[in-house]
Amino acid sequence: MSTATSFVYLDYAATTPVDREVAATLAALLTEDADFANPSAPHIAGRRAGVHVRRAASRLAALVGCRPDRLVWTSGATESNNLAIVGAARYRSNRGRHLVTMPTEHKAVTDVFRALERQGFDVTWIEPGTDGVLDPADFEAALREDTQLASIMHVNNETGVIQDIDAIGDICRSRDILFHVDAAQSLGKLPIDLDTQPVDLLSASAHKIYGPAGIGLLYIADRPGCHVEALLYGGAQQRGIRPGTLPVHLIAGFGKAAEIAAARMDDDYGHLQRLRDTLWAGIREVAGLYRNGSAVRSFPGILNVSVDDIEGESLLLALEPLCVATGSACNSKDREPSYVLRALGLSDAAAQSAIRFSFGRMTRMADVELAAERYGDAVARLRQIAPVRAA
């Protein structure tokens, strides 16, 4: 972070700042002198706006290796997950009502499945190992004759654990089960090639890749039996699958962010690895510290650690001006221990002491060096002030 800011932002898994080039792209599409028109309109202004939408679709399609016409614009990954899961479950409900997912998914998946359970669908929640990784054999064992849909995320937003979506997708393909992947944390950061990978539905969001909040996408594979019922009614836009006037500026911003991500993917990844390794080297000696989630199958943009005998809320305060998350940004308001970490077998106390550091393109080495120093100091200070002893 620049010295002009009064905080050090290490919460990129929650959201990222908008890239300046992306912000310029977005701003240039709003006013009277710009291509602001409704792209559904057949007149010249509408057609000009449509060019920006098609260019963005090509960029996103190139990033994930699919045809541009397989992408549906949504308001973000939350909506994409809802559309994919509810839409596919309803579309296939005459064939069967059994669905499969994991307890470690984002709330925008788990809450959707809970709602479907209340509507009479039967959901199997497959537990990961204590490292957060799903064993494909456990996945296969949970499947039934009437299973219609499985939803397994690519990169976990709390731990950074990467699931083997190829192995899981292959199992789904062999049994004609639709496979949905929440890729909000991996789009533009890990290679995705839908032309060759066995994924039927994929959700992503712009604001996790230096694009604007409020725009996301759902990929729908062009395969027999792969379709989603619309959740919204209101027009013929996007073949009726997701009606509503397209936000041309947000879509163009998403497209620009995708183009930059594709060009920078390797550099970004290397940068994240150096940041994560530096931070880990700087804190690993703290007494009673341990890392949450697999250290092997892990995305380097996220490091989640717990520490014995420390309470997470006090730690968060003691860490200021670092902006980090306890467990998950979505869980920080209520004081419930992270359900994701609980599913990895952590005790309530261990889950409550968890801190998620997440970094991005704009994070500097000095930021993680400061974070390591502050973390060690904060733990030492809290242990002195309020020693919590195990009974």
Ligand SMILES: *Cc1c(COP(=O)(O)O)cnc(C)c1O
């Ligand atoms: C951020 C995130 C979401 C929600 O995305 P929005 O675009 O904010 O709705 C869903 N799933 C995962 C894994 C995420 O990280």
